[in-house]
Amino acid sequence: MTSKANIPWEDRPDGCTDVMWRYSKNPVIGRYDIPTSNSIFNSAVVPFGDGFAGVFRCDNKSVQMNIFAGFSKDGIHWKINHEPIEMVEGNTEMIDSDYKYDPRVCFIEDRYWLTWCNGYHGPTIGIAYTFDFKTFYQCENAFLPFNRNGVLFSEKINGKYAMLSRPSDNGHTPFGDIYISYSPDMKYWGEHRCVMKVADFTKSAWQCTKIGAGSVPIRTKEGWLLFYHGVINTCNGFRYSMGAALLDLKNPNQVLYRSQPYLLAPAASYELTGDVPNVVFPCAALKEGNKLAVYYGAADTVVGMSFAYVDEIIDFLKKNSL
Amino acid sequence: MTSKANIPWEDRPDGCTDVMWRYSKNPVIGRYDIPTSNSIFNSAVVPFGDGFAGVFRCDNKSVQMNIFAGFSKDGIHWKINHEPIEMVEGNTEMIDSDYKYDPRVCFIEDRYWLTWCNGYHGPTIGIAYTFDFKTFYQCENAFLPFNRNGVLFSEKINGKYAMLSRPSDNGHTPFGDIYISYSPDMKYWGEHRCVMKVADFTKSAWQCTKIGAGSVPIRTKEGWLLFYHGVINTCNGFRYSMGAALLDLKNPNQVLYRSQPYLLAPAASYELTGDVPNVVFPCAALKEGNKLAVYYGAADTVVGMSFAYVDEIIDFLKKNSL
Amino acid sequence: MTSKANIPWEDRPDGCTDVMWRYSKNPVIGRYDIPTSNSIFNSAVVPFGDGFAGVFRCDNKSVQMNIFAGFSKDGIHWKINHEPIEMVEGNTEMIDSDYKYDPRVCFIEDRYWLTWCNGYHGPTIGIAYTFDFKTFYQCENAFLPFNRNGVLFSEKINGKYAMLSRPSDNGHTPFGDIYISYSPDMKYWGEHRCVMKVADFTKSAWQCTKIGAGSVPIRTKEGWLLFYHGVINTCNGFRYSMGAALLDLKNPNQVLYRSQPYLLAPAASYELTGDVPNVVFPCAALKEGNKLAVYYGAADTVVGMSFAYVDEIIDFLKKNSL
Amino acid sequence: MTSKANIPWEDRPDGCTDVMWRYSKNPVIGRYDIPTSNSIFNSAVVPFGDGFAGVFRCDNKSVQMNIFAGFSKDGIHWKINHEPIEMVEGNTEMIDSDYKYDPRVCFIEDRYWLTWCNGYHGPTIGIAYTFDFKTFYQCENAFLPFNRNGVLFSEKINGKYAMLSRPSDNGHTPFGDIYISYSPDMKYWGEHRCVMKVADFTKSAWQCTKIGAGSVPIRTKEGWLLFYHGVINTCNGFRYSMGAALLDLKNPNQVLYRSQPYLLAPAASYELTGDVPNVVFPCAALKEGNKLAVYYGAADTVVGMSFAYVDEIIDFLKKNSL
Amino acid sequence: MTSKANIPWEDRPDGCTDVMWRYSKNPVIGRYDIPTSNSIFNSAVVPFGDGFAGVFRCDNKSVQMNIFAGFSKDGIHWKINHEPIEMVEGNTEMIDSDYKYDPRVCFIEDRYWLTWCNGYHGPTIGIAYTFDFKTFYQCENAFLPFNRNGVLFSEKINGKYAMLSRPSDNGHTPFGDIYISYSPDMKYWGEHRCVMKVADFTKSAWQCTKIGAGSVPIRTKEGWLLFYHGVINTCNGFRYSMGAALLDLKNPNQVLYRSQPYLLAPAASYELTGDVPNVVFPCAALKEGNKLAVYYGAADTVVGMSFAYVDEIIDFLKKNSL
Amino acid sequence: MTSKANIPWEDRPDGCTDVMWRYSKNPVIGRYDIPTSNSIFNSAVVPFGDGFAGVFRCDNKSVQMNIFAGFSKDGIHWKINHEPIEMVEGNTEMIDSDYKYDPRVCFIEDRYWLTWCNGYHGPTIGIAYTFDFKTFYQCENAFLPFNRNGVLFSEKINGKYAMLSRPSDNGHTPFGDIYISYSPDMKYWGEHRCVMKVADFTKSAWQCTKIGAGSVPIRTKEGWLLFYHGVINTCNGFRYSMGAALLDLKNPNQVLYRSQPYLLAPAASYELTGDVPNVVFPCAALKEGNKLAVYYGAADTVVGMSFAYVDEIIDFLKKNSL
Numbered sequence A, B, C, D, E, F: 001m002t003s004k005a006n007i008p009w010e011d012r013p014d015g016c017t018d019v020m021w022r023y024s025k026n027p028v029i030g031r032y033d034i035p036t037s038n039s040i041f042n043s044a045v046v047p048f049g050d051g052f053a054g055v056f057r058c059d060n061k062s063v064q065m066n067i068f069a070g071f072s073k074d075g076i077h078w079k080i081n082h083e084p085i086e087m088v089e090g091n092t093e094m095i096d097s098d099y100k101y102d103p104r105v106c107f108i109e110d111r112y113w114l115t116w117c118n119g120y121h122g123p124t125i126g127i128a129y130t131f132d133f134k135t136f137y138q139c140e141n142a143f144l145p146f147n148r149n150g151v152l153f154s155e156k157i158n159g160k161y162a163m164l165s166r167p168s169d170n171g172h173t174p175f176g177d178i179y180i181s182y183s184p185d186m187k188y189w190g191e192h193r194c195v196m197k198v199a200d201f202t203k204s205a206w207q208c209t210k211i212g213a214g215s216v217p218i219r220t221k222e223g224w225l226l227f228y229h230g231v232i233n234t235c236n237g238f239r240y241s242m243g244a245a246l247l248d249l250k251n252p253n254q255v256l257y258r259s260q261p262y263l264l265a266p267a268a269s270y271e272l273t274g275d276v277p278n279v280v281f282p283c284a285a286l287k288e289g290n291k292l293a294v295y296y297g298a299a300d301t302v303v304g305m306s307f308a309y310v311d312e313i314i315d316f317l318k319k320n321s322l
Helices: A310-319 B310-319 C310-319 D310-319 E310-319 F310-319
Strands: A020-022 A037-048 A051-060 A065-072 A078-080 A087-089 A100-108 A111-119 A123-130 A136-139 A147-152 A161-167 A178-183 A189-196 A210-213 A218-220 A223-234 A237-247 A255-258 A280-288 A291-298 A302-309 B020-022 B037-048 B051-060 B065-072 B078-080 B087-089 B100-108 B111-119 B123-130 B136-139 B147-152 B161-167 B178-183 B188-196 B210-213 B218-220 B223-234 B237-247 B255-258 B280-288 B291-298 B302-309 C020-022 C037-048 C051-060 C065-072 C078-080 C087-089 C100-108 C111-119 C123-130 C136-139 C147-152 C161-167 C178-183 C188-196 C210-213 C218-220 C223-234 C237-247 C255-258 C280-288 C291-298 C302-309 D020-022 D037-048 D051-060 D065-072 D078-080 D087-089 D100-108 D111-119 D123-130 D136-139 D147-152 D161-167 D178-183 D188-196 D210-213 D218-220 D223-234 D237-247 D255-258 D280-288 D291-298 D302-309 E020-022 E037-048 E051-060 E065-072 E078-080 E087-089 E100-108 E111-119 E123-130 E136-139 E147-152 E161-167 E178-183 E188-196 E210-213 E218-220 E223-234 E237-247 E255-258 E280-288 E291-298 E302-309 F020-022 F037-048 F051-060 F065-072 F078-080 F087-089 F100-108 F111-119 F123-130 F136-139 F147-152 F161-167 F178-183 F188-196 F210-213 F218-220 F223-234 F237-247 F255-258 F280-288 F291-298 F302-309
Touching: A037 A111, A037 A291, A051 A078, A051 A100, A051 A111, A065 A100, A065 A111, A100 A147, A100 A280, A111 A147, A123 A147, A147 A210, A161 A210, A178 A210, A178 B188, A189 A255, A218 A310, A223 A280, A223 A310, A237 A280, A237 A310, A255 A310, A291 A310, A302 A310, B037 B111, B037 B291, B051 B078, B051 B100, B051 B111, B065 B100, B065 B111, B100 B147, B100 B280, B111 B147, B147 B210, B161 B210, B178 B210, B188 B255, B218 B310, B223 B280, B223 B310, B237 B280, B237 B310, B255 B310, B291 B310, B302 B310, C037 C111, C037 C291, C051 C078, C051 C100, C051 C111, C065 C100, C065 C111, C100 C147, C100 C280, C111 C147, C147 C210, C161 C210, C178 C210, C178 F188, C188 C255, C188 F178, C218 C310, C223 C280, C223 C310, C237 C280, C237 C310, C255 C310, C291 C310, C302 C310, D037 D111, D037 D291, D051 D078, D051 D100, D051 D111, D065 D100, D065 D111, D100 D147, D100 D280, D111 D147, D147 D210, D161 D210, D178 D210, D178 E188, D188 D255, D188 E178, D218 D310, D223 D280, D223 D310, D237 D280, D237 D310, D255 D310, D291 D310, D302 D310, E037 E111, E037 E291, E051 E078, E051 E100, E051 E111, E065 E100, E065 E111, E100 E147, E100 E280, E111 E147, E147 E210, E161 E210, E178 E210, E188 E255, E218 E310, E223 E280, E223 E310, E237 E280, E237 E310, E255 E310, E291 E310, E302 E310, F037 F111, F037 F291, F051 F078, F051 F100, F051 F111, F065 F111, F100 F147, F100 F280, F111 F147, F123 F147, F147 F210, F161 F210, F178 F210, F188 F255, F218 F310, F223 F280, F223 F310, F237 F280, F237 F310, F255 F310, F291 F310, F302 F310
Parallel strands: A037 A100, A037 A280, A037 A302, A087 A136, B037 B100, B037 B280, B037 B302, B087 B136, B123 B147, C037 C100, C037 C280, C037 C302, C087 C136, C123 C147, D037 D100, D037 D280, D037 D302, D087 D136, D123 D147, E037 E100, E037 E280, E037 E302, E087 E136, E123 E147, F037 F100, F037 F280, F037 F302, F065 F100, F087 F136
Antiparallel strands: A020 A302, A037 A051, A051 A065, A065 A078, A100 A111, A111 A123, A123 A136, A147 A161, A161 A178, A178 A189, A189 B188, A210 A223, A218 A223, A223 A237, A237 A255, A280 A291, A291 A302, B020 B302, B037 B051, B051 B065, B065 B078, B100 B111, B111 B123, B123 B136, B147 B161, B161 B178, B178 B188, B210 B223, B218 B223, B223 B237, B237 B255, B280 B291, B291 B302, C020 C302, C037 C051, C051 C065, C065 C078, C100 C111, C111 C123, C123 C136, C147 C161, C161 C178, C178 C188, C188 F188, C210 C223, C218 C223, C223 C237, C237 C255, C280 C291, C291 C302, D020 D302, D037 D051, D051 D065, D065 D078, D100 D111, D111 D123, D123 D136, D147 D161, D161 D178, D178 D188, D188 E188, D210 D223, D218 D223, D223 D237, D237 D255, D280 D291, D291 D302, E020 E302, E037 E051, E051 E065, E065 E078, E100 E111, E111 E123, E123 E136, E147 E161, E161 E178, E178 E188, E210 E223, E218 E223, E223 E237, E237 E255, E280 E291, E291 E302, F020 F302, F037 F051, F051 F065, F065 F078, F100 F111, F111 F123, F123 F136, F147 F161, F161 F178, F178 F188, F210 F223, F218 F223, F223 F237, F237 F255, F280 F291, F291 F302
16 A cells, blocks of 8 residues: 555645635646546555555546546656456446546555446445456445445454445435445445534535535544545535544544635636636645645546645644644 | 244135236235224235234324234234334444334344345435344445335345445435345445446336335345335425336346336225325335245325235246336 | 217215316226226216227336227216227328327327327327227327327318417426417327417416316317316425317417416316326316316326316406406 | 404314314305406405494406405405495505405404505505595505515504515516515615415425415414415425414514414315415404404405314414424 | 825826726735735725825735734835734723634724624624724624625714625625615614615626725715726636726715726736635725725735726716616 | 538648547637627528628627628638628518527528528517528518527439437426428428437437537438437536537438547537637538538637548448447
């Protein structure tokens, strides 16, 4: 899970006082970066070998949603496969998959686990694992439809796998809270608990319509650090921003702190315009010492990066908790 | 699970050619049959001791939804407890339950399993077991919200518990198909499969908006006999009718036959008017030899019964399958 | 087109001062009057031979919508075929018909023309003709979808066939006005004009949501007498009532008078409850001298009749015109 | 304000344990009780002279909404004027009134004040006064649109007139809470406060969608007794029930007790079916000693009555307060 | 109310023939111009001392809406307080205020009156006054919820305060007309009249969905000059543009002229993209001789300015009146 | 119909591998290119004389929709009339036209036929012809409302005029398929057939909500080449892209090939922002030898152009057919 490579990094710009800042060369992945793509966004990255590997949501020009493996030395310049991932049997007889999107990748013990929004009579959470980002073993879907934004923890909690997810409906779901579920075996899931709900409009309107887990939670001394998205329903549609929360290490059902202000909200041109305007949607975070690099989908069109320091984020959460 | 008592029965009326017919003394349970009730409907009944036991949905006059145990010698005249069921811990640390409604009861091996629509940040499937209909042991919810109409099979399938359910949203869900899920232990669930979807409007409009499992499937030589509800969305609201399906004995993911015509649709006055007009909603079926007695909620207000012969129903399904 | 039989009739009840009154033995056709039917309603009747013929909307117990021929000596007691009408080619190579409902029948020159709501990628107006109510010759649909309530005039207007219709959408259309179109040949249609629009809520709320032509217009000295339905959208759904209008004989694009009050609105139990509560929906009218017998669907479930005098209706329209 | 006549009364039926019971001869006013009416409902009654006077909502057969004066010796048998109330100038230059419905009548000091839902570019609260129920002096509307269910207090509170109302929108408002406003002069209004909000679905679902003041509050030793309506949004539309609340005598902004269970909900046939099924809508209450007679609209079609004892109602509220 | 400073001004650009033109250095206030802000827009400005004072809508990074005082020498470069306005008691015991947004400021007689959209169980019109933009005295809300865009007149009309407002609902209101109300004392309001309604789609579609008062009306010889916003509902959301109207000096209930074409519609990049794309929303106007400077919110994100000449605007209204 | 002028053209940019590419100087017509215009888009162009003529949708600053004639030597630089087209009588007595938008122009035999979305109690298809783009003869509307995107074929098919259209509703229609209709005389229309329906979401999501004919079909050896628009409903509104289809030459009811990927989707800044963000809407195509120039409306604000080769497009369709 660790890599010999350093994570991507850029210092905070002069004069900037924000706890999180954008990469100056954003977007790092453009919409047409593979020949068939209409857009590349909402994608997952992990350390791998002497660099990084990732699973990328590439909608093609038929606007079919699928996920593609890719590799990078520095986490910024990527070589994404031109063919989508083909799965082989894991613990299931290969259920249907009408579409795949919004992947996350999580290293647990000996392998990389991939979760994504899997089209099985509607969106639900697909699961697969890989050792090499070449062969992917598809497992049973975690849940009944309708669900999105399934994100695994990188360690078992009390001996069980744990996954965050956001139950939804089969359309442009106008609601959404973050739940946790547990599994002894990555096949059967239970012990479902509600972890975080949308905020009150008067307290934190950017996350008052729906919220969903973003990056795989990062273990810190103070708790599991989760970057998540929050949505407000303006008169001209949904606006997606990024926040963070700290979950209890031993019992991640418990939220210790949660950002009342957002960390990053759509303001750059590549976030304000695109296939879906006004979207910042985190799907992965890399940590190296005190440094954090967060990958996020922008405007459902491209991939951007932002940076932060772990201690500053945690300090910010403590001082600005909802 | 078997009872010394005969199931309720009334022969087909003269001149009636329908495969299912109403009890002439419907409704068998009135809306005010316990002192606090506003309505009693969508309730489950099983053979018990020398008679029958049941779990009843009684909405009180605050229109709070809860479930109550009740007992009967003949399955028609019921003594329903005046206090709702109080649960004790089964395999969970007692999760919240904002409301409980639409119970089903299923005897498996050594105990009666109760499933119902459980209010946990929205509707999902609650599970409990009892040996005596006095003490009920509440277990983990089967699924994440939002779900309704969870119905267990009375035998393990390939060594696992099996449950039908209908994923939904958190309102007056305008869609709904029947899925099956499996569990090794009644705590963790997986292997979710879509079993039956709504019908095409032009083929069978009464079940074109949503469908949901009704009674606990009855083992017959030809397959699992399931009574289910189907809904059409008229310009004046939802209309709920009853159909039946035959699922494969060894692999109930497989539908063998399914009624294109309904078996029973709202036509009697107690089905046409009430708190929710035009509802026939089956929740339980008793079988004795070739006889079937089906309990159904009528107009979300009272409980009615209907009768049929097993062989006629199966024959009907074969000849009128969708 | 004329019949040797008298039209059905019942005098105005004592004490009744309404311009239109119900038949005391309503409904004249019950929901189960043929073996397969779930409901029989919104049906058309004309004089035929020494009695009457009709085309009936019978939804079967799969709630498939289709139209059936039927015959009667007295216009009240009907023998409806148990099999739906099978069409043969008229002026088209037999387009698809996913469903057929809400028929009207109109005698023009030498044959009976049948119009109905025809399912061709959504509702539109189907056309057929018959000489004997045994063989029906299907023609091209009059219009593109989406349309309902196509009603022909019994004479050509300025040498062309004329049809009223109500453009709609593909759901529970919440709007609808009455238009007229003309055709030289029953195949190509044009010269579309808006004839009557919904009324202002403050003037005549029962017809403020949508209106649609009902019976084939009846030639009177003062104009074409049309019975139509009007709809108000209450907080509990649509309520359909019956009104009348008088159109100019030479230029039926012109409305001479139109009822501000309804003539008949849901008030009888068979109109208030049924598959769709609160529906009175006229589809045919018979005239004999000064007498009128109107057939209407009630609650989308059964057929009712009402009676009136031509001169009183016209007088009423003149005095109560919108 | 007091009358020489006794209020209508009927003892609680044998075996009935409800705190409120229906009049056995309901409905007391039928839908066609004046020649032009389609329906008579949601109407107000007060003691007057040696009997009672009232203002009645009579929708005519054009379904135009208007209010009519009426008189009765016994409060049960009514003689309603055949012509609607014509207003003369009170404190305004006679603003428009597109429609008038849902009247309430309140005697204050020297005259009867009439409030109603007044159509002025949408629904708002109209105000008028009369001394004799013959001449009515129309005043300025109390509020900007959109508002419904304006109900006055029968005494000034701290020297000012006080009115309950329910801000709404211009359609079938799916929300609604009860507010209070004050006026020094019945012309200018202010000091608006929220008094009662809808209940939580899990606590009292019959009043979880909207609530609105019903009858003029009755002064009791323990507080102002208000009968109000509550609404639940079922999958087949709104269902209106009746509850009660006790407001503080000196500061009616303050709710002392409020019924968690309803007092009366649609269950009689004339409440379950009609122009709008499932409506019980109180608009007036008479008190004589410990007796209460409540007038309510049923199914937006007719007027019903129910009875109760003051002390029992108050006791019930104390024991069953939300 | 007058200031020693000149109002901001920039001449019409060469080649421009529009009656209103943008400031070339727009936006004059950026989204992050105070440390906590997510956006600064829809703000009010008045002459004050030897410069200008203003009240600014600054949504913070929790997207909480609040209003902040600010000061400027030239009306373009602003120093906005970093803390929101804290109110003290005016004529009320300090009602709740869940949020505050969209302020307007109006000098009347001896003080500056502030109106804004005040969150009190939904949006309504808050009122406060100040002498120095340091201490603000909060008064009773003018109206019951739901209301937005309350704008005072700078003089009493016939001895009473007058306010324009736009009754609305509690969401993204899809309707809205401009009303006027009067008060003897800034506490009780009445004499509500509809002043301007949305335009017909075929006449002036940019203002066919809703309209609302913008700036405090400016007294001119020909009438009260009001800048207002109009909204069209496109398939991709609401688009807000600016128009103007001239109201009668003595009876501002009366519209003399009203712009059929808009004066300014979203076309600059800072109007087309931002938190809510396609918004031009005027909230204040300064007049000096024949010059006008209008402040408007752009894209719910920043503040822009536009300029015009009084006589040209009036001439334009006369020639292009709806 | 042919012109002495060459069609506009620009070679494929270096490195571009797309089958269709944008003109580098887009937009070719700006939003303010005539004095009164708010926007100019969705416009039609044909060869004419020694250059080109066109009919342009220019919404004025009142946002009234109308169509204007224009002329160009090179197809890129246009002189558009400042006054909208005034029609004279063709084959109708001049029906109402509340608005006119989205024109197409088609030369057949001896004249230019103009079709457009004509406001007659809602949108429908208007028809006119001209010989010189000065005098336009208005004919009967082709269809009843509601319809949009009427596009003629440039030759009679089996002796009849043929028109594609998209039946719709009277709002922001969330559905839409392409139909064909035939007419012997441009006055009466019939033989309506469904030609192309929206694609399945999983197959081609960019065209899964609605589709509509764009340019007049171009005769090629392999079939009629049609450029059309497809729409996906994102959570932030509709996104319009361009595709192509090849219809059978003799029987254009038959689709031979249809693009699964889009040819052009919103990605340039003038397509991503404007009055309606994210719109590419083709309305005309010019062919010269193997070259194609397509005119399309961008963001409902301006006109853009794109280029392609006929043989490449056909090859692309064959290889990428849905």
